Amino acid sequence: MxxxxxxxxxxxxxxxxxxxxxxxxxxxxxxxxxxxxxxxxxxxxxxxxxxxxxxxxxxxxxxxxxxxxxxxxxxxxxxxxxxxxxxxxxxxxxxxxxxxxxxxxxxxxxxxxxxxxxxxxxxxxxxxxxxxxxxxxxxxxxxxxxxxxxxxxPKGPVTMDLIETELRSIGKIFGVKDRAEREVKKVRTTLSGVEGKLKGVDPVEVFVYDSGDKTAFTAGGAGIGNEMIKEAGGRNQFDDLDKQFGDVSFEQVAERAPEAIVIYDYGDKTVADKKKFLLAHPALKDVPAIKNKRFAVLPLSSTVLGVRVPTGVSDLARQLHPDRFQ
CATH class of the missing domain: 3.40.50.1980 (Nitrogenase molybdenum iron protein domain)
Structure with missing residues (x-):
């Protein structure tokens, strides 16, 4: 132009x-x-x-x-x-x-x-x-x-409270504060329901696999994905990575021995492709999650700060702790 x-x-x-x-x-x-x-x-x-x-x-x-x-x-x-x-x-x-x-x-x-x-x-x-x-x-x-x-x-940790901040800020800008409060109530209701189901549960040690073949692109401790894992009864093994996402070696993953692997579903590679790659990776052969073929799946759109997060927490909790949702 x-x-x-x-x-x-x-x-x-x-x-x-x-x-x-x-x-x-x-x-x-x-x-x-x-x-x-x-x-x-x-x-x-x-x-x-x-x-x-x-x-x-x-x-x-x-x-x-x-x-x-x-x-x-x-x-x-x-x-x-x-x-x-x-x-x-x-x-x-x-x-x-x-x-x-x-x-x-x-x-x-x-x-x-x-x-x-x-x-x-x-x-x-x-x-x-x-x-x-x-x-x-x-x-x-x-x-x-x-x-x-x-x-x-963020100037501080990314927590579930930021979803409420986001909804209320947009509600304020558009003059629909009452609608924002309605959505905040939905968020709290969904998360409270999950919390009740998981009371006293032992957290599952989790590794997030987003993508990557030479290195693993994973969720760090500075994004809403990390908070979702905690709310769903897990512990992100790379929560010490001070960013939303970052690369780690597959040898590092093996050293931390995750009990479950959460796969982010998006892009050209299917979930089946990602599972096949991880199951065949020589560095991961002794990892408990690989030995037990214990995987959970979340769509990428559920792992960024928005209205899908509470349902994403519920879905992940059901996959990590199915016995609590029977």
Whole structure:
């Protein structure tokens, strides 16, 4: 696209943002013009934004961001979406059908601006890629407010409380706090049910296999996946890895002798392919999980901070401790 066209798109997005979502630079005729409960100010990953009114033309980027908006009943405020890892949850499928898909993965900056958004909501930090032109600063210059999933920018440990933070922050931005509290209640109910079933259980020593053949790409201690394992009655053997994900050697896995292996299901390799690879790996032949063929499976979309996490905890708990759910 020619540079002039990009500039025109950016200008259009700025004008729409000024009339719709409202950011820190928006001029209004006074408090009387703002909807009830507005303006609101939200600080997200170091970016402070004041919303004069709820976004009216939101774009979601990454599945868990999309499903948070749909869980809060905000499909009518969405003009675009992108980048699914799995099928949308059945309960949101009808609402999702009415939203334009901008790209199978990430849209270009030009394609994003062409949707004329006033708000961009991302699940991963990589969404706002400076090299691709989609940085939060670039969006701000174009008049588009932005929000990044809080798992990507924690100042402390990633815990289940962050799901509530995420739901409440988005609820505040869109003026639907009551809907956010309804979803928070669902989260707590599901997790409390699992906790009750697992009372007094001995944690299962778990290794997470995401991918990799030369090394194993696994879940570390700084992501919601680690917390999910704890809530499901397990212990992540690589919780000492101070990041969400990281590479470890298969020899390290063997040394820690996991009792069960949790496979993240996504991508080109099927669960069957991953199991076959692990069962045949010479370094793992004496590992208890391999000897006993003890595997659990979670879709990747359930292991990132979003509305799928509580159900993911329940599913994992049932696989690690089936006797508690009979």
């Amino acid at each position: 020619a540079r002039r066209s990009v500039a025109l798109l950016a200008a259009a997005a700025f004008l729409i943002a000024g009339c719709g979502g409202g950011g820190t630079d928006e001029k209004t005729d006074g408090a009387a013009s703002a909807p009830e409960g507005f303006p609101v100010t939200v600080t997200n990953c170091g970016v402070k934004t004041t919303y004069q009114r709820p976004p009216q033309r939101a774009v979601s980027l990454n599945q868990h961001a999309t499903e948070v908006l749909l869980a809060l009943g905000l499909e009518k405020s969405m003009v675009g979406t992108a980048y699914l890892d799995d099928k949308i949850l059945p309960e949101y499928a009808d609402a999702y059908q009415g939203i334009k898909v901008l790209a199978d993965e990430y849209p270009s900056f030009e394609a994003l601006l062409a949707a004329e958004p006033d708000f961009a909501y991302a699940g991963f930090a990589s969404t706002f890629d400076e090299q691709e032109g989609r940085s939060r600063a670039a969006l701000t210059k174009a008049g588009v407010n932005s929000y990044l999933n809080v798992e990507e920018c």
